[in-house]
Amino acid sequence: MNSGTPSSSAAGAGSADSTAPRRNSKRPKYSRFTQQELPACKPILTPKWVIGTFLLVSVIFIPIGVVSLFASRDVVEIVDRYETDCIPEALRNDKVGFIQSDRSKTCQRTLRVPKNMKQPIYVYYQLDNFYQNHRRYVKSRSDQQLRNNGSLQDTGPCKPEDNTAGGPIVPCGLIAWSLFNDTYGFTRNNQQLNVSKRDISWKSDREHKFGKNVFPRNFQNGTLRGGATLKPNVSLSEQEDLIVWMRTAALPTFRKLYGKIEVDLQRDDFINVTLENNYNTYSFSGKKKLVLSTTSWLGGKNDFVGIAYLTVGGLCFFLALVFLLIYLIKPRQLGDPSYLSWNRNPSGH
C-alpha cells in the first residue's frame, strides 16, 4: 500500500546542477518535503478491508453491549413518583395553592425493595421538566462570592437575587435561591435508616469552589421565598445540599444525590419514607421522584449504552454480510478501465 516514490526528479536535478546559475536562480533546496514526495501510505477501500472493518466492529461491539446491558440490569433501582400522591386528594384541584399554603406537607410513602441491594445505596431526588439549564438561571450565580469571603459584593451576574435591604445575599443568584427543600426520612421495620449526607458533593467543589469561611448572609430574607434555607453558622463548603444543587444539570430531567444509605437492603423489605413535600414543581407541572439505586461500573441504571452497542454491532455485522454478498454475487474489479469514461458530463454525481 505504500507508493509515492520520487519519479524523475533525480535526473532533472542532476542535469541542472551542471549549468552555472543565473539571475534569480538560487536553486531550490531538494528535500522530500519541498518536492511533496514524502513517503506516504495510501490506503484504498478494498472490499477486504471494509468488510473486515465492519466485522471487527461488530465482534467488538456485541460483547461490550452485552456486558453493559448486564451491568445496567444488575443495578437495582426503586423509583417513587410522589408529587401528586403527596397532596391530599381534596386539594388536588389547586396544587399550587396547597404548596404555597402553610399546611403540613408531611407525606408517608412505602417502598418495596424488589431485589437485594448492596450498600452503598444512593438516594436521589429526580426532577422532571425543571430547566436548570435555562439561560437566565444557569448564569445567575457568582463563583467569586462562593469561593472568597472578601467577594461579598461580587453579585453582578446574580440578578434578580443579588441584594436585599440588609446587603448582598450570600450565596446569591437564582440557583442558590431555588435550592431544593423536600426532605426524606427512611425507616425499615420501624427502625431508623440512617441517610448519610456526608461526601455527597464533589470533593473538588468542597475544597476549591465553596469557601470554608464563607457563611450565608441575608439568604431567603427577601420578600419572595424560593427554596430551602441554609444553616447560618455553617460555612458554604459544608452545605453539601447546596453544593450538589449548584452543579447544574444539563438536561431538564435530572437526579441529584440526596444522601447515601450505608446498609444493605434485603429483597421484599418495606421501607417507609416520611417526606416533607415543600418544593413547588406544580407551577410548571414538573414531576418529583424519589430514587434509591445501587451502582455499577457504568454508573446507574441506564440501558441506553448496552442497547446502542448491540444495535451498532448488529448493524455492522449486517452490513458486513451485505457487502460480502454483493461482493460475491457481483464482483467488480477495482480500477476497471471500462468504467473510465472521459465524457465531460457523466450522469454520475
Add this chain to the structure above:
Amino acid sequence: MKRYVYINDDNLAKDIYCDNRISNRKYTILNFLPKNLWEQFSRFMNQYFLLIACLQLWSLITPVNPASTWGPLILIFAVSSSKEAWDDYNRYLLDKKANEKEIWIVRQGIRKLIQAQDICIGNIVWLRENDEVPCDLLLLGTADPQGFCYVETAALDGETDLKTRSIPSACMGIDVDLLHKIKGVIECPSPNKDIRRFDANMRLFPPFLDNDIFPLTIKNTLLQSCYLRNTEWACGVAVYTGNQTKLGMCRGIAEPKLTAVDAMIDKLTGAVFVFQIVVVIVLGIAGNVFKDKQGRKLWYVQYPKEGPWYELLVIPLRFELLCSIMIPISIKVSLDLAKSLYAKFIDWDVEMVDPETGIRSNAANQAISEDLGQVEYILTDKTGTLTENKMIFKRCCISGRFYGNESGDALTAKVGQFHTRHYPKMKKPLYVLLLVCAWFWRIKTEIFLILTSMHLQCNMKYLTLWSSHLTGKECLWWLGNAKAGNFSSCQKEQMKLFFLLPILIVSGQQVRTFAEAVEQYAQMGLRTLCLAWRKLEEDEYQEWTSMFKEANSTLVDRERRVAEVCQRLERDFEILGVAAIEDRLQEGVPETIEILRKAGINFWMLTGDKMSTAIQIALSCNFVSPEPKGQILIIDGKTEDEVCRSLDRVLLTTRITESESKQDVAFVVDGWALEIALKHYRKPFTELAILSRTAICCRVTPSQKAQLVELLKLCDYRTLAIGDGGNDVRMIQQADIGVGISGREGLQAARAADYSIGKFRFLKRLILVHGRYSYNRTAFLSQYSFYKSFLICFIQIFFSFISGVSGTSLFNTVSLMAYNVFYTSVPVLFSVLDKDLSERTVMQHPQILFDCQSGRLLNPSTFAGWFGRSLFHAIVVFVITIHSYAFEKSVMEEVAMVAVSGCIWLQAFVVALETNSFTIFQHLAIWGNLVGFYAINWIVSSIPTSGMYTIMFRLCEQPSYWITMILIVATGMCPVLALKYLRYTYRPSRINLLQQSERLGGPILSSGIIEPKSRSSLDKDIPTDSVYEPLLSESPSATRRSAGPTQRLDSVQSQSPPHSTHTRKDN
C-alpha cells in the same frame, strides 16, 4: 502638462518639485493602525465577525464570554497586520538604504557628496562606473569621446544586456570642466510611467550654445535603478526625482485577484449566512413563544412581568450569537496558510527549474494557485513562449537564387562564398544589412528598412541607419558611429533576428521570385526577412535628415510624424534578398500542448506573426490535429461586409462540425478582421469563441490580446495568459492567471505575471500538478472548515431545545475558542500535503482535470453533502451524549465536555477518512491533535478557578466516558464509511478509478501512457500546404491558393495596403 527643468539652478526648482526621497511605504507609523484596520474591515467576513464580537459585549445576550470571538478575531487581525507591518518595514529599510546612499552632485558650481534623497530637480549628478542611477537623469556628458555610455536596465525592464545611451547632440563636445557650469532649460512631459518614451527638448543658455532647440529621446536618459556599465563616468541632470521617476510611476499595487474557489466559498458563505438568519428567526420565535407559554411559569427563573422594549429581540440576538460560529472564523487563516504553502511548493519544485539557465519557477501571487487547476482557456504568445526565441539563420534567397537546405547550419558561410563569386558587388550591403538586423534583434519591428549612406565603408564607421516599422509603432533612429566590436559581439549571438513582412513596393521581374520565396519560407514555419536597399544621394540624405530631426523633436504626435517622414524614404528599393530565420519550438512544447488539450483546456494562440507562419507553428505544436480530423477555418476580409460574411460562414461550419462529430475545428483570424469582428460583430464572434476549442489570432496588437482575454472572461471562462515579452504584459495582467516566461525578452512579462516559469513545458506541471492539488486541497479544507463549524453549531441548536429555547450555550468559552482555532484547524491544515493521485497518474490521464475545471469537488452539492454529514454527526453526538450522560450524570460541565470530545474524535476520523495519502505529518497532526486535546483539557482542568476544574480528570476515570466515545465514533463513522465504500466500489468517480488502478496496479495505467514524442523538426513534420485548405471553396483564400503563384503574388501585394492604412489610422 509640461515641466521645465532649469539645469544647475539651485534656487528655482527646490520648492516646485518633490525631492528625491523614495518611498514605497504604504503606511506611516501614525496612519498604520487606522489604515490597516480600515482595509481589513472592508471585507465582509471581517465586518461580520466584528459585529458579532460587539454584540457579545452585551452581557444580557452573550451566551459565552466575549473572549471566544474577540480572541480569534484579534489574533487574526494581529497576524495579518504584523505581516503587513513587517513587509512595510522591509520596504522602509530598502528605501532608507537607497535614500541615504552618497552621491556626487554639483551645488553652486562645486562638486559635493550628498545623500541621494537630497537631489533636486536640475541638479547635475555624477556617476562612476557600476553606480546605480539615483533618479531619472538626462545625460550631459560621459567619459566616452563620442558621447556614449552603457547601462544595464535589468531592474527596470528585466533586460540584462547592456543598452547604449548617448548624450544629446547639443552637449556634444562640451569640455568636462565646463559641465559644472552648464545652464539651460529642459522642457519635458509631466512624470509618467512610459519607460520607452521621453519626448522632450532642451535649450542650452549661452555661452554654451545658442537658443537652439534640441530634441531629446529616451536614448538620452539614464533612468532610476539602472546601472552604469563599461563607462568610466557619466553625468546628467535630474529631471524626475523621488516617486515621480519612471520607475516610481510604474510601481502600482496590483488589484488582488479572486479565484473561482474563493468566489464559490464567498457564495457558500452567503448561503450559510442566510441559513443562519433563518435559524435565528425560527429559534427566536420559538424562544419567545416558549417564554410566554412556559417560561413565565418557571418561578425559579423569575421572568419580570414587564420587560424592556427590546425584550422580544433578546432571544433572537442570543441565538444569532450562538449560531455565529456557523461561519468559521478560522477559514480565512487556514486558507491563507494553505495558499502560501502551495506557492512555496511551486517555488521549491526542482522539476520546474530550467536546466539551461537555472531559472526557477516562482509564484509571485500566492493567492490564486487553485485557479491553476480550473483553467479552461490558455492564451499563449508564440515567439519566445512556444519557441525558443533563438533565431537561427536558415535560408535565404538572393537575387533569385535559393540557398540553404535541411541542415542549413553552415549557410552563412556558403552564401558568402556563392555571393562573392557571383555578385561581388552585392556582398557588402547584404552583409551589412544582416549585421544591422542582428544589432537590432531586440526590437520587435515588423519591417526594417535600412538605408546606407554614402559614407558606408568597410569599417562601417559613420553609418546612418534607421528603421521604420510597418505599423509605425516603433521608430528607431540611430546616428553615430557603431563600433565594429559591437557588431562582432552580435554575430556571436547567432543572428537572433526578428522577421520582416515584405512590402514589395518595387516593381520588376525579380519581385515574383522573392514573393514566392517569402511564401515558401513561411510555409516552412520560418520567419522571413526581406532585405532591400537604396542608394541615397548626399543632398537627399541631408534634406531627409533635417526633416527627420524636426519630426523627431516635436512634442505632440511625434510617432506619427516620424512615421510619415520615414515613409518618404521607403520607395524605389532594390531588393537584395530574402532571409529566413528559424525560431525553433521549445523542447516539449507539442507534448505539453497535447496533454493540456487532452485535459480539456482550450488553446488560443495570439501572435504578431503573419498568418501562414502562425498556422505552421500551430500545426507543429499540436494546436490543431492534422487532416482529416483537424480543420482550419479562416476569417478574413478587408471590409466590414467581407469580415461579416466570412465570420458567418465559419460560425456555421463550426456549429455543424461541433454538433455532429468530434472534429477539431480551429479558426484563424488576423488583427484587422479581429478588430472589425470585435467592434461590430461581437455576438457571433463570442459564439464562435465558445464553440471553437482552438483559435489562432495573428497580427494582433497587445491591446487586442487583452481584449480577447476580456472577451473570454466575460463568457465566464477561467483564462490563463502566458507570454514572455513586454507586448504580453497587458494580456497577462488582464487574465485570471498570468504566467510569464523568464526568457530572452527580459523579465518584463515575468514581473507582471502571477507565476513565472523558465520554459513553456513547465506549464503542464504547473497546471496539472500544482494547480490540481491546490484545488483539491482547498476544496477539502474549506468544506471541512464549514463542516466542523456546523457540527458544533448544530449541537448548540439541539441543546437549545432542551434548555427551554433560552439560548444557553452548552459549551464554555474555552472549549468553543479552542475548538475553532486549535483542535479542528491544526489537523486539517496538513491536508495540504494530501495527494489524491500520484503526479505520474495525473500526467498520464490529464483528462482528470475535468473534475477540477467543472468544480466538481467544491460546489453547492458537495457542500450539501458536508452539511448533511455535519447534521448527522451532530445528531449522533448529541443523542448519545444526552442519553449516556442522563439522570445523575447530567452535570452541565461533564455533558459539555463529553460532547466536545465526541466532536473531536469524530473529526479526527473524518479527516482520516478523507485523506488520500498519509505522510508522517498527517498521522502526527491527526492523532497528535487528539493527544493535544486531552493535554490541554487536563491543564485547564487542573486550574481550580476555571469552570472546568477536575472535569477532564473525572471523565477520564470513568469507563462510561470511553465507552461513549467509542460509540460516537462507530455510530458516526460506520454509515459514512459504508456509503463511501459503496460509491467507491460501485459508482466510482474517475478519481477513484485511477486511485484504484494506481494502487492496485490496475490495467488502466499500462494502457493509456502517452509516449513522449521525439522532438519534431519543423521541416519534416509539416505536411503540404493543403493542410489548411479552407473548408469552403468560395472563401477568397481558397481561390487564391488554387490559382497558382501569380495570383498568390497578387494576394500578397494586395494584403499590404489595408495594413498600412489600418496602422496609419491607428496613430
